[in-house]
Amino acid sequence: MSVGLVSTLTCRPAGRHSEAPSWPERRNVIVVEDLTKRYRRRTVVDRLSFTVRPGRVTGFLGPNGAGKSTTMRLIVGLDRPDSGRVLVAGRRYHELPHPPSTVGTLLDAGWARPAFTARTHLRWLASVTRTPPERADELLEAVGLARAARKRVGDLSLGMRQRLGIAAALLGRPRILLLDEPMNGLDPEGIHWIRRFLRETAAEGRTVLVSSHLLSEMALVADEVVVIGGGRLIAQAPTREFIERTTRPRVIVRAPDVLRLQALLARLGLDVRGEPDGTLAVRGAASTRIGEIALENGFVLSELRTDHGSLEDAFMETTREAVEYQSSPLADRPGGAM
Numbered sequence: 001m002s003v004g005l006v007s008t009l010t011c012r013p014a015g016r017h018s019e020a021p022s023w024p025e026r027r028n029v030i031v032v033e034d035l036t037k038r039y040r041r042r043t044v045v046d047r048l049s050f051t052v053r054p055g056r057v058t059g060f061l062g063p064n065g066a067g068k069s070t071t072m073r074l075i076v077g078l079d080r081p082d083s084g085r086v087l088v089a090g091r092r093y094h095e096l097p098h099p100p101s102t103v104g105t106l107l108d109a110g111w112a113r114p115a116f117t118a119r120t121h122l123r124w125l126a127s128v129t130r131t132p133p134e135r136a137d138e139l140l141e142a143v144g145l146a147r148a149a150r151k152r153v154g155d156l157s158l159g160m161r162q163r164l165g166i167a168a169a170l171l172g173r174p175r176i177l178l179l180d181e182p183m184n185g186l187d188p189e190g191i192h193w194i195r196r197f198l199r200e201t202a203a204e205g206r207t208v209l210v211s212s213h214l215l216s217e218m219a220l221v222a223d224e225v226v227v228i229g230g231g232r233l234i235a236q237a238p239t240r241e242f243i244e245r246t247t248r249p250r251v252i253v254r255a256p257d258v259l260r261l262q263a264l265l266a267r268l269g270l271d272v273r274g275e276p277d278g279t280l281a282v283r284g285a286a287s288t289r290i291g292e293i294a295l296e297n298g299f300v301l302s303e304l305r306t307d308h309g310s311l312e313d314a315f316m317e318t319t320r321e322a323v324e325y326q327s328s329p330l331a332d333r334p335g336g337a338m
């Protein structure tokens with residue numbers, strides 16, 4: 001599949017709008033301000049504020065039911081907030097002069113008419129968004145669906161429907177992309193493609209907000225994360241900083257005489273754990289100190305490094321209290337829930 005798609009998304013010349021001075025004017029920024037949404041009596045987005053900036057991929061993370069999709073719908077005016085506001089490129093979504101060229105969205109890849117072919121679906125969308133029909137073919141090629149162009153939407157696999165949804169989001173050559181779980185159902189090649197695509201899109205100065213539960217993927221692709229739980233903001237930070245601030249670093253040590261070294265470090269009051277791969281995970285001292293202890297006591301080390309933990313560790317740590325739908329210990333055991 002080609003990633004040349006990104007280079008086909010050309011930016012339009014910057015234009016200034018005449019808004020009230022208090023409204024942000026920066027072209028590609030999404031500002032979510034004190035946003036609240038209730039369904040019946042239930043508050044699902046709760047005084048949420050964050051900013052999504054261009055030139056980077058922003059991962060939108062949260063446990064099931066945290067309010068990510070609702071927030072995305074509110075950003076593009078598919079739902080009305082009870083209070084607060086969202087500014088997209090300095091305006092409310094419905095005030096944008098030509099929304100498809102400002103914001104491209106993938107919010108529900110399943111909404112296309114099943115009887116349409118992939119090509120008809122995209123061409124139909126092109127006609128309603130006043131986009132040249134050739135763009136549909138160009139995008140089918142770019143997202144790897146050229147050979148499935150004549151297949152009915154209803155016959156496409158989940159991953160193919162995701163690709164079609166991404167193509168639809170790109171029709172208007174938008175400056176801002178909002179993608180809700182774009183990796184759902186994609187095969188490894190598709191995931192590799194979307195990773196490159198997101199990075200290249202951000203590198204072109206566009207704004208990318210992408211939600212996903214695939215935290216190892218988000219660790220690779222997201223420069224920054226917005227983490228929510230129970231509709232509230234938990235964190236907004238560069239991904240690395242979020243991980244380092246949230247997880248307790250461990251020093252990983254590998255040594256031929258691992259058991260004696262483990263005993264020594266434990267005697268010195270350090271928290272030492274033997275790992276299944278034969279390394280020691282040590283907490284309570286920096287790697288330099290552990291190196292010194294090893295040297296002073298004649299131990300040979302074959303590995304010594306600091307492990308800051310993963311995005312998943314940081315996510316689990318920060319969202320623990322906000323997790324609404326939690327599996328029971330029984331279901332954690334292989335076959336336990338059967």
Ligand SMILES: Nc1ncnc2c1ncn2[C@@H]1O[C@H](COP(=O)(O)OP(=O)(O)OP(=O)(O)O)[C@@H](O)[C@H]1O
Nearest residue numbers: 039040044062063064065066067068069070071213
């Ligand atoms: N139209 C609606 N009517 C009533 N409740 C709704 C509606 N849409 C969403 N909700 C509720 O709002 C809460 C937040 O849902 P939302 O889909 O935004 O969460 P999410 O973070 O995207 O979850 P997931 O990761 O599971 O997709 C959920 O409890 C959901 O049931």
